[in-house]
Amino acid sequence: MFTYILRRVLYSIPVLIITSFLIFSFVQISGDPLNQVRQIPRVSQSTIDSIIERNNLDDPFVLQYVYWVQSVFTEGFGTTLLSNAPILPDIKRVLGNTLQLIIAAEILAVVLAAIIGVVSAVRQYSIFDYVATTFSFLGFATPSFFLALILQITFTNIFLATDTRIFYTSGLSSAGADNFLIDRMQHLALPVITLAVLGIAQFSRYVRASMLEVVNSDYVRTARAKGVKQRTVVMKHALRNAMIPFVTAIALDFGALFGGAIVTETVFSIDGMGRYLVDNLGSRDVYPVMAWLMVTSVIVIVFNLVADVIYGYLDPRIRYD
Amino acid sequence: MTDPNLSASQPLPQKPKKTESSISQREKSEGADPVGTQAAELSTVYEEGLEVKARSQWQLAFGRFLRHKLAVASLILLLLIFAAGIFAGQIAPYSFREQVPLDARLAPTLEGQHYFGTDVLGRDYFSRTLFGIQTSIRVALLVALLSTLIGTVIGSISGYFGGWIDNLLMRFVDLILTLPILAVLLVIAALAGQGSPTRVAIILALFFWTTLARIIRGNFLSLREKEYVEAAKASGASDMRIIFRHMLPNSFGPIIVNATLIVATAILVEATLSFLGFGVQPPTPALGKLIDDNRGFMSSLPWLVIAPGATIVAMVLCINFVGDGLRDALDPTQRRLRA
Numbered sequence: 156m157f158t159y160i161l162r163r164v165l166y167s168i169p170v171l172i173i174t175s176f177l178i179f180s181f182v183q184i185s186g187d188p189l190n191q192v193r194q195i196p197r198v199s200q201s202t203i204d205s206i207i208e209r210n211n212l213d214d215p216f217v218l219q220y221v222y223w224v225q226s227v228f229t230e231g232f233g234t235t236l237l238s239n240a241p242i243l244p245d246i247k248r249v250l251g252n253t254l255q256l257i258i259a260a261e262i263l264a265v266v267l268a269a270i271i272g273v274v275s276a277v278r279q280y281s282i283f284d285y286v287a288t289t290f291s292f293l294g295f296a297t298p299s300f301f302l303a304l305i306l307q308i309t310f311t312n313i314f315l316a317t318d319t320r321i322f323y324t325s326g327l328s329s330a331g332a333d334n335f336l337i338d339r340m341q342h343l344a345l346p347v348i349t350l351a352v353l354g355i356a357q358f359s360r361y362v363r364a365s366m367l368e369v370v371n372s373d374y375v376r377t378a379r380a381k382g383v384k385q386r387t388v389v390m391k392h393a394l395r396n397a398m399i400p401f402v403t404a405i406a407l408d409f410g411a412l413f414g415g416a417i418v419t420e421t422v423f424s425i426d427g428m429g430r431y432l433v434d435n436l437g438s439r440d441v442y443p444v445m446a447w448l449m450v451t452s453v454i455v456i457v458f459n460l461v462a463d464v465i466y467g468y469l470d471p472r473i474r475y476d
Numbered sequence: 477m478t479d480p481n482l483s484a485s486q487p488l489p490q491k492p493k494k495t496e497s498s499i500s501q502r503e504k505s506e507g508a509d510p511v512g513t514q515a516a517e518l519s520t521v522y523e524e525g526l527e528v529k530a531r532s533q534w535q536l537a538f539g540r541f542l543r544h545k546l547a548v549a550s551l552i553l554l555l556l557i558f559a560a561g562i563f564a565g566q567i568a569p570y571s572f573r574e575q576v577p578l579d580a581r582l583a584p585t586l587e588g589q590h591y592f593g594t595d596v597l598g599r600d601y602f603s604r605t606l607f608g609i610q611t612s613i614r615v616a617l618l619v620a621l622l623s624t625l626i627g628t629v630i631g632s633i634s635g636y637f638g639g640w641i642d643n644l645l646m647r648f649v650d651l652i653l654t655l656p657i658l659a660v661l662l663v664i665a666a667l668a669g670q671g672s673p674t675r676v677a678i679i680l681a682l683f684f685w686t687t688l689a690r691i692i693r694g695n696f697l698s699l700r701e702k703e704y705v706e707a708a709k710a711s712g713a714s715d716m717r718i719i720f721r722h723m724l725p726n727s728f729g730p731i732i733v734n735a736t737l738i739v740a741t742a743i744l745v746e747a748t749l750s751f752l753g754f755g756v757q758p759p760t761p762a763l764g765k766l767i768d769d770n771r772g773f774m775s776s777l778p779w780l781v782i783a784p785g786a787t788i789v790a791m792v793l794c795i796n797f798v799g800d801g802l803r804d805a806l807d808p809t810q811r812r813l814r815a
Contacts, residue, residue: 173651181660185667296792298744300751301767301785308774308781315775407653414658418748432659433752436666444663451656459654 163463167456178448179220182441191439192237206236232446242446252327253427257412259347264354265405272362276370277389287359294356299415303349303422310345325424346419354408361404365397399469406462410455540805547801554794561609568603572761575599584779592783595770605784608763611756612743615677619742620735622681627688628731632719635696649686657683665749671757680742688734695727729806736799740792747788763788
C-alpha cells in the first residue's frame with residue numbers, strides 16, 4: 156500500500172509541472188496581456204513600460220514561464236497587472252467561500268444521488284425509476300445559469316408575495332443577522348441546489364448502473380439464497396461494492412464543480428472563485444487568471460490523488476497493476 | 477441493397493445437377509465469400525414462398541432506431557427546431573434588430589406574430605430567439621465536426637500504433653481531462669474568442685475531442701486483434717488502408733453517438749459562455765446573451781428569459797434522447813430486429 160501511494164504521489168508531480176506549463180501557454184498564446192491596458196487612454200507609455208519591466212514581458216516565452224513559476228512560490232502568485240495589488244490574499248478569501256459552496260453541493264449531490272440510484276436500481280422499471288430517469292435527463296439538459304435564474308426569481312417572488320425569507324437570492328450574509336450559521340445556510344441554499352443538480356443527475360445514473368451490475372452478480376444471489384434480509388443485501392453486499400467506482404467519479408467531479416461555481420456565483424453575486432475569475436477576465440488581467448487556474452488545478456490533482464488512494468484501499472486488485 | 481445470395485431461394489432440384497467442375501468452382505468462390513455461399517446453401521432448404529430479405533447494417537440500425545419511439549419523436553422535434561433556426565432569415569416575422577417602440581413589453585401573443593412577446597425596446601422576441609438558435613446550431617455543428625475529426629485521428633493513431641505514441645497521447649488526454657474545463661474554455665474564449673461564433677467553436681473543439689479519442693483508441697485496441705485485420709495485414713494492406721477500410725467503419729457507431737452528444741454539450745457550453753459575456757457577442761445573436769441581457773426584467777417580463785432558456789433545454793433534451801436511441805440502434809451486439 157505504501158509503495159502504491161508513493162507511486163501515485165510521485166506521478167502527480169510531473170502532472171503538476173506540465174499542467175502549470177499548459178496553463179501558462181494557453182493564456183500567453185490567447186493574446187497580448189497588455190492589449191486591454193493599452194486601450195485605456197489615461198495609461199501612459201511609461202506606466203506600460205514599468206508593467207513590462209515588472210512582469211518581464213519582454214523576455215522570451217520560456218524565461219517568462221520560469222519567472223512566473225518563481226513568483227508563484229516566492230511572492231504568492233505575484234501582483235495584478237494594472238493595479239499591482241497582491242493576488243494571494245484575494246484568492247485565499249474567495250477560495251474559502253467557494254469551498255463552502257462546493258463541498259456542500261458535493262455532499263448534497265452524493266447523498267441524494269446514492270439514494271435515488273439505489274432505489275432506481277432495486278426497483279428497476281418502477282414509476283420511481285422512470286420519474287428519476289426523466290428528471291436526470293432534464294438535469295442534463297438545463298443550463299445551470301437558467302436554473303439559477305429560475306430559482307432566484309421563484310424565491311424573490313415568494314418573498315415579495317408572503318414577506319417571509321426562506322432563502323436569500325444573492326450574497327453570502329446579511330448585515331445584523333442573529334445566527335450566523337442559519338443566515339449562511341439561507342444564503343447558500345439556492346447556489347448549492349443549482350450546483351448540485353447536475354451532480355445528482357449524473358451520479359444517480361452512475362449509481363443506478365453500477366448497482367444493477369452488482370445486484371445481478373453471483374455473490375448477491377448467494378447472499379439472497381442464504382436467506383439474508385433484503386435490506387442487508389442491498390446495504391451491505393451490493394451498495395458497498397457498487398460505491399467503489401463511484402469514489403473516482405466524485406473526485407473527478409471537482410473540476411466540473413469549480414466550473415459550475417463560475418456560473419452560480421455570477422448569478423447569486425457570491426464573492427467566490429468564480430466571480431473572481433469572471434471579474435478579472437472582464438478586465439483581461441492575466442495574472443490573477445493564471446493564479447486561479449493554477450489553484451483549481453492543484454486542488455483537482457490533489458482530489459484525484461486522494462481518489463486513487465481510496466480506490467486502492469477499497470479495491471486491493473488496483474494496487475498491483 | 478439486396479444480396480442475391482441471400483434473397484433468392486433457389487429451387488431444390490438444382491443441386492444434384494451440379495457437375496464436377498462447377499463444384500470445384502464453388503470451392504474457389506467459397507474461399508472468397510464464405511458467408512455468401514453458405515447462406516445460399518441454407519436458403520435452398522427454405523420452403524418456397526418464404527423469402528429471406530437481406531438488410532445492410534445501416535438498414536438494421538435504422539430499423540432499431542425506429543422502434544425507439546421517444547428518440548424518433550425527439551428527432552422530429554429537433555429537426556423542426558433546427559430548420560426554424562437555419563431558415564430564420566425566411567421564417568422570422570421580424571429582423572433581429574428591428575425596434576417597434578409602440579409594441580414594447582408585449583406578453584406572448586398571436587397578434588402581430590409576437591409569439592414570444594417583445595422586449596423593452598420593442599424587438600420581436602420570437603425572431604430574436606430564432607436567430608439565436610441559428611448561431612447555436614452553427615457553433616455546435618462546427619464543434620461536433622472538428623472535435624470528431626481531431627478525436628478520430630488521435631484515437632486511431634493511438635490505438636493502431638500503440639507503444640510510446642499511444643502512451644504520450646493518452647497521458648495528454650488525461651491531463652486535459654484534469655483541467656477545470658469550463659474555466660479554461662472561458663479564459664481562452666475571453667482572451668482569444670473576440671465574440672466570433674467560428675472562433676468560439678474552434679476553441680471548444682480543441683478541448684472536446686478527448687472523450688472520442690479515448691473511445692476510438694479502446695475500440696482499435698480490440699479491433700487490432702481481430703482476424704480480418706490480421707488477414708488484411710498478411711495480404712499486404714497498408715496501415716492507412718487497414719485503418720480507413722477495415723477499422724474505422726467498425727467504429728462508426730461510437731463516433732456518431734459521440735458526435736451527437738458533443739452537439740448537445742456544445743450548445744450548453746456556448747450558451748454559458750455567451751451568458752457570462754465571453755462567448756458569442758453582439759452583433760451576432762446568441763441565446764445565452766439574450767438571457768443575460770434580459771435577466772434584469774425577470775419579474776416583470778419573465779418570457780424574455782424563459783423563451784430562450786426553454787429553447788436551449790428543448791434542443792439539448794431532444795439531442796440526448798436521439799443520442800440514446802442511436803446508441804441502442806448502432807450497437808451491433810444488440811439484434812432485437814429479426815433479420
